Amino acid sequence: MERVTAVRTSPLSAFDTALAAAITFFWGINIVAITIVVRDTAPLTAAMLRQCAVMLVCLPFLRIVPGKMKALLLVGVMQGAAFLIFSNLALRIGHNVSALSIAAQLGVPFALLLGVLFEGERIALLRLFGIVLAFGGVVVMVFDPAAVHEGPGLAVMSFGTLMWAIGSLLVRRLGAVSVLTIYAWIGLIGFALLLPLSIVLEPQAVRHIPALNAQDWGWVLFSAIGTTLIGHGGMAWLLQKHPITRVMPLTLGAPVVAVIGSAVAFDIVLTPIVILGAALSIAGVTIIALRSAEKGRPIEEPVV
Numbered sequence: 520m521e522r523v524t525a526v527r528t529s530p531l532s533a534f535d536t537a538l539a540a541a542i543t544f545f546w547g548i549n550i551v552a553i554t555i556v557v558r559d560t561a562p563l564t565a566a567m568l569r570q571c572a573v574m575l576v577c578l579p580f581l582r583i584v585p586g587k588m589k590a591l592l593l594v595g596v597m598q599g600a601a602f603l604i605f606s607n608l609a610l611r612i613g614h615n616v617s618a619l620s621i622a623a624q625l626g627v628p629f630a631l632l633l634g635v636l637f638e639g640e641r642i643a644l645l646r647l648f649g650i651v652l653a654f655g656g657v658v659v660m661v662f663d664p665a666a667v668h669e670g671p672g673l674a675v676m677s678f679g680t681l682m683w684a685i686g687s688l689l690v691r692r693l694g695a696v697s698v699l700t701i702y703a704w705i706g707l708i709g710f711a712l713l714l715p716l717s718i719v720l721e722p723q724a725v726r727h728i729p730a731l732n733a734q735d736w737g738w739v740l741f742s743a744i745g746t747t748l749i750g751h752g753g754m755a756w757l758l759q760k761h762p763i764t765r766v767m768p769l770t771l772g773a774p775v776v777a778v779i780g781s782a783v784a785f786d787i788v789l790t791p792i793v794i795l796g797a798a799l800s801i802a803g804v805t806i807i808a809l810r811s812a813e814k815g816r817p818i819e820e821p822v823v
Contacts, residue, residue, distance in 0.1 A: 531761060531769075538753050539769035545745035547776025550620045550823045551784045552738040552746075554610045559735050561724035562607035567713035568728070570599055572743030574706030581703035584696055590689050591696075591704045597686035599709025604716075605679030606823045613672025616781035618660050618793055619823075621800045622676040624774050626821030627807050628653045629684035637688060649806030656800030663792035676823075683821040698755040702747050746822050767808055774801045 531539075556565040584591060606623065613619045628650040634640040642650070657677065661670055693701060717725050757766045778797050782789050789797075 531765065535757060535760070536769070538749075538757065539766065542750050542753050543770045543773045543776060545741075545750045546770065546773040546822050548780050549742055549746045549750075550610075550616060550623065550777050551780050552741045553607065553823055554616050554781070554785070556735055556738050556742075557607050557610045559731065560727065561717075561721040562611045563604065563713055563717040564721050564724040564728070566600070566603035566607050567710060567717045568739050569603065569742050570706050570709035570713055572706075572739050573702055573747050574710050576743050576748055577699050577703035577706055579703075580697060580699035581707065582700055584693075584700065587693055587696055590692050591701065592708060594686045594689045594693070594701065595704050595708025596712065597682050597689065599705040599707075600712040601682040602679050602686065602821065603709065603713070605675050605682060609672045609676035609679060610823070612675065613669055615669050615672075615787055615793070616785050617778045617787050617789060617797070618663075618669055619672055619676050620777035620781055621660065621774065621797045622657050622673045623680055623777075623821055623823045624800055624804045625653060625657060625677050626680035626683040626687065627804045629681050630687045631807055631811070633684055633688045634691075638691070643810065646807055646810045649803040649810065652803030652806065653800045654803070656796040656798070656803060658796075659799060660793050660796035663790055663796070679823075680821050687821075698751050699748075702751060706743075706747075750822065764809075767811075771805050771808060774804065 553565065553569070556568065559565075560568070609619055609622075610616065631640075631642065631646065631650060635642055657673060661673060663669075690701065754766070754770070774797075778789070781787060
């Protein structure tokens, strides 16, 4: 017991800090990767390719977990299929990817609210303020004249993050199940559900898969390996070594990276209203995450 405590209170090494920076980068740039693949294929097909890659990467960790399979299957449905269906659809019908990347952060306050409703958790005043800021920031962006047509995309993205939050609630019930085992099931179930949907609803995009260029395949692998294996796997590894309060602040820059990265990649002009909305939402998510970390409950960001 003393040895474990010593490890968890050890200072962050240069490698740990570099890994946290890599996680922030992968989580932030992932929305750029997925948007490019969605635009070059179709929403369901892009989601199917991503989950196929996740499944193949995590396949060695796939195993039956006695007493946890029902929760694993439900997590696979919610985070492996439903979340990606709606978030990818939002990326197809929306244009301001930076604004959509902020709406994607609503999974954090959604997860907290679901914890209150179904787990009997209590919200302190500061975290309640964080929830109001997070949702208020997205509402502010809707009133931007430059984003007047983004309402449907923001609504669909927000609903997608609700699907992620439901899955996150179920993940809490998995206890000590390895994150890579969880993502192996998410990839497998997501692929199994999305493949037939893609074939039936997006036959032309499915037929076009062999013609995808190297850039598209590179972005698919970036999402699967960078976001899942390095991002979520790396976060789990860091949390085994260090307290949550030391690790969480290092990755809170991911939404900022997402906003700036998408603005640069897709030549999006960040208006003052969008910047204000983004600042409010990111501040709200930061408050929630840090307060959750103090209570020993890390809340990961939904990675679109």
